[in-house]
Amino acid sequence: MSSYEKTLSAKPFSHIYIEKExxxxxxxxxxxxxxxxxxxIDINHYKDVFNQTHQSFYQQKQTPALILAVxxxxxxxxxxxxxxxxxxxxxxxxSNIMNCVFDCDYCYLxxxxxxxxxxxxxxxxxxxxxxxxxxxxxxxxxxxxxxTDLLAMEKLTGFVKSWTEFARKRPDLKIEIRTKSAASDFxxxxxxxxxxxxxxxxxxxxxxxxxxxxxxxxxQRIASINHAIRKGYTIRLCFDPMIYVKDYEKIxxxxxxxxxxxxxxxxxxxxxxxxxxxxxxxxxxxxxxKPSEISAYPYVCTDGVMGYExxxxxxxxxxxxxxxxxxxxxxxxxxx
Amino acid sequence: MLTLNIFSNSDNIIxxxxxxxxxxxxxxxxxxxxxxxxxxxxxxDNYYKSCLNTRNSDGAQxxxxxxxxxxxxxxxxxxxxxxxxxxxxxxxxxxxxxxxLLRLSTxxxxxxxxxxxxxxxxxxxxxxxDEQKKLYAxxxxxxxxxxxxYELIRKDIIG
Numbered sequence: 062m063s064s065y066e067k068t069l070s071a072k073p074f075s076h077i078y079i080e081k082e083x084x085x086x087x088x089x090x091x092x093x094x095x096x097x098x099x100x101x102i103d104i105n106h107y108k109d110v111f112n113q114t115h116q117s118f119y120q121q122k123q124t125p126a127l128i129l130a131v132x133x134x135x136x137x138x139x140x141x142x143x144x145x146x147x148x149x150x151x152x153x154x155x156s157n158i159m160n161c162v163f164d165c166d167y168c169y170l171x172x173x174x175x176x177x178x179x180x181x182x183x184x185x186x187x188x189x190x191x192x193x194x195x196x197x198x199x200x201x202x203x204x205x206x207x208x209t210d211l212l213a214m215e216k217l218t219g220f221v222k223s224w225t226e227f228a229r230k231r232p233d234l235k236i237e238i239r240t241k242s243a244a245s246d247f248x249x250x251x252x253x254x255x256x257x258x259x260x261x262x263x264x265x266x267x268x269x270x271x272x273x274x275x276x277x278x279x280x281q282r283i284a285s286i287n288h289a290i291r292k293g294y295t296i297r298l299c300f301d302p303m304i305y306v307k308d309y310e311k312i313x314x315x316x317x318x319x320x321x322x323x324x325x326x327x328x329x330x331x332x333x334x335x336x337x338x339x340x341x342x343x344x345x346x347x348x349x350x351k352p353s354e355i356s357a358y359p360y361v362c363t364d365g366v367m368g369y370e371x372x373x374x375x376x377x378x379x380x381x382x383x384x385x386x387x388x389x390x391x392x393x394x395x396x397x
Numbered sequence: 398m399l400t401l402n403i404f405s406n407s408d409n410i411i412x413x414x415x416x417x418x419x420x421x422x423x424x425x426x427x428x429x430x431x432x433x434x435x436x437x438x439x440x441x442d443n444y445y446k447s448c449l450n451t452r453n454s455d456g457a458q459x460x461x462x463x464x465x466x467x468x469x470x471x472x473x474x475x476x477x478x479x480x481x482x483x484x485x486x487x488x489x490x491x492x493x494x495x496x497x498l499l500r501l502s503t504x505x506x507x508x509x510x511x512x513x514x515x516x517x518x519x520x521x522x523x524x525x526x527d528e529q530k531k532l533y534a535x536x537x538x539x540x541x542x543x544x545x546x547y548e549l550i551r552k553d554i555i556g
Contacts, residue, residue, distance in 0.1 A: 071429050078425065100436050102413055102425065107555065110425045115452050117427070124429045307556050354518045359511035359555065373556070 070365045071239045073162075073181075076126040078104045086183040092129060099127075104295070106130075111176045119351045120147070121177030122164055124219045132182040136191045140204065143340070143366060145301070145333050145397045148203030150234065157182050157220045158209035163241060164274040166303055168210060172343025179209075181218060189227055190331055192234065199225055200233040212240040212245055212259075215247055229254040239299065243277035245288040253293040258330060260297035265316040268304050272355060280317065290328045299395070301335035303381055303396075304355065305369055314384050321388035332389055333380050335397040338368040409469050412461040414438035415443035423449050426460050432473065434462065435542060488522040495526045498535040499543035510549060516554050 062341055077099045083089045107130035140152035154377065160170055171177075182188075195201050196378055205211060205224055215221045222236060228236045229252070237258045259280040264272075266279050277285070290296055298320065304314065336353065339347075344367045347356040360367035368374060378396060411434045416423040418440060427449075428436070439461070450458045482524045492513045496506040513522055529535070530551060537543040 069431055071431055075431075092421065100413060100428075102438070104423075104425070109422050113425065117458065120429055121427060135526060153552060305556070338552070354515065357511070357515040357518050359508060359515055384421060 065150045069196075073125050074099055074127040074335070075124070076100050077233070078107070078110045078126060078128045079176075080104055080130045082131045083183050084189060086131070087215070088181075088183040088185075089129050091243055092127075092181065092183075095217060096127075104128075107180050110134075111174070111178060111180055115178070116176050117350075118171050118174065118177040118226055121284055122171070123177075125160070126178045128178055128180040131184045132187070136188045137195060140202075143338055143397070144204070144207070145335065145395050146202065147331060147333070147395050149235075151195075151199050151209045152202050152204075154204040155188055156208040157185060157188065157205065157211065157218070158214060161209045162213050163210055163276045165276070166272040166274070166353045167304065167337055167339075167340050169343050170347040171350060172339065173208075176387065178324055183257070185220060185223055186308045192227075192231075193360065194235050196231060199207075199364055200235070204237045204239065206237070206239045210240050211238055211241055212242040212244050212247065215242075215244060221247060225251055225254060225257050226324075228257050232256060238244050240280060241273065241276045243281035244259050245285050248289045248292040248294060253295070255295055258295045258297050260299050260333075262299045262301065263320060263329075264304070264314070265312040266313045266350045268306070271306075272304065272353075279319065280323075283320065285305075286324055290325065294329065295330050295385075297330050299333045300381065300385065301333050302337040303335065303377060304337050305377065307375065309377065313381060317381075317384045317388060329389065329393075331393040331395060332385060333395045333397070334378065334385065336369055336374055336377055337368050341365050341367050409434040409461040409464065409465055409473075411436050412439045412463075413429070415445050415448050415461060416440040417442050421445075424452070424459070427458060428460070434473070488517055491523055491526060495530070495535075498530065498537065499547055500537055500540045501543055501547060502540075505544070505547060509550075512551055512554055 075094050075098075077093060077096060079089065079101060081103060093099075107128045110126075110128055137153050137155050140146055140154055144152075144154070146152040160174060160177060162179070179337065192201060192203065195210065211220050211224075212219070224236055224238065224285045230233050235256045235258065237260050261282055263279065263282060269276055269278060286296055286298075300317075303309070306312065327382050341362050343363075344356060344360065347353075361370045370376065382391070382394060382396065385391075402483075410413075411428060411432060412426070413428060413436045414423050414425055416438065419442075423438075424445065444461060448461060451459050462473070464473070468489050489510070492510050493506065496509050501509055513526075516522060516525065535546075537546065
């Protein structure tokens with residue numbers, strides 16, 4: 062987008078679509094209060110806007126509208142096979158929010174959703190109720206920030222605070238909050254809980270500049286991690302997805318070194334390591350929407366999942382494992 | 398593609414919700430630009446049908462507006478025309494011609510297309526393939542030779 066286009070573009074959340082039912086929730090009104098100049102449009106169901114045909118995900122991503130909705134039906138889903146369970150038996154995920162304020166070229170959301178607009182489900186208590194039902198059957202490992210970045214949206218929604226308060230009272234529940242955010246003040250205001258894992262996705266600055274648009278730099282993420290560590294939070298580092306570039310060995314080894322020179326490895330719960338992979342149907346949509354270096358790469362399809370060819374995958378993973386093991390206990394590196 | 402549906406009115410209006418009278422699902426145009434028009438919804442079967450038809454037949458995004466005079470419209474259009482749409486480079490023909498010079502099989506031609514689409518994101522495909530043509534003195538004389546050159550190009554581009 063040119064600077065002129067940026068000047069003329071609508072501001073993010075210039076339009077807020079609100080389900081009539083969502084008006085019954087205080088959170089809806091709290092959110093609206095942040096956007097006094099936005100145009101409010103009433104809707105019957107979020108899918109009437111979000112699932113319209115002939116939308117441009119990429120155009121909406123530049124000037125997203127906000128949709129406030131109430132989610133019904135199944136609210137907790139079994140973890141996907143392309144995601145790491147970290148050895149947990151009962152692996153689930155849920156989404157308070159659909160879509161993300163960040164704009165990463167490799168993100169599967171652009172292949173999964175028809176719209177780049179952001180949907181916030183304001184009925185968090187209904188999700189909590191379904192978690193409680195599951196907890197009656199068995200312990201639960203629940204990832205709550207896969208289809209968005211909850212921490213980056215915290216000032217608007219307060220969802221991370223609610224999740225941490227909910228999880229702290231339920232020892233059989235372990236939650237993971239995945240983020241690229243540099244938000245630090247959250248950790249000043251709330252107590253930690255051992256069963257609440259904050260998981261930062263870390264990438265070399267070269268990859269961040271090329272493919273992770275609008276995200277904090279590596280040093281900003283490291284600063285936020287250290288702040289969370291000082292406050293006693295449980296931290297996971299996710300070197301996932303690792304992206305192939307010609308000089309990946311140099312830029313990734315520099316990154317691992319920077320990370321572990323600045324973060325005390327003994328304070329880290331575990332590490333995840335994974336290469337870029339995506340469902341073939343999502344990749345097809347990404348290629349159709351806006352080809353990029355990431356989507357156009359000639360991947361190999363294995364059981365419906367597109368990834369780097371085996372020889373390259375093995376080489377990249379071996380390299381990454383070897384490098385990370387210089388600084389971190391290899392038994393605690395989870396690979397996918 | 399963006400289609401503008403313009404009507405004459407006493408005020409400048411953009412319609413952000415277009416409803417039919419029979420209770421069918423409303424249409425919500427994505428208003429991705431700043432503007433000085435008033436926004437409101439409209440319930441009108443003609444507008445609704447027109448919007449639905451444009452979208453379904455052309456796959457276009459629709460913006461419905463009413464303007465009070467020509468200068469309001471011109472001002473609006475002047476702003477809007479600065480928005481650019483992504484237009485993919487169409488290299489398909491020259492990639493396929495090159496694959497034929499290498500005598501690649503159908504499957505290998507498909508793989509070669511994807512490699513070149515990846516290369517095309519930040520590079521000039523035509524210049525690159527012209528260079529390779531000279532380098533390897535194409536066309537090849539055997540499928541075996543073509544396959545070897547394909548592997549060299551593949552390695553050069555994706556490592």
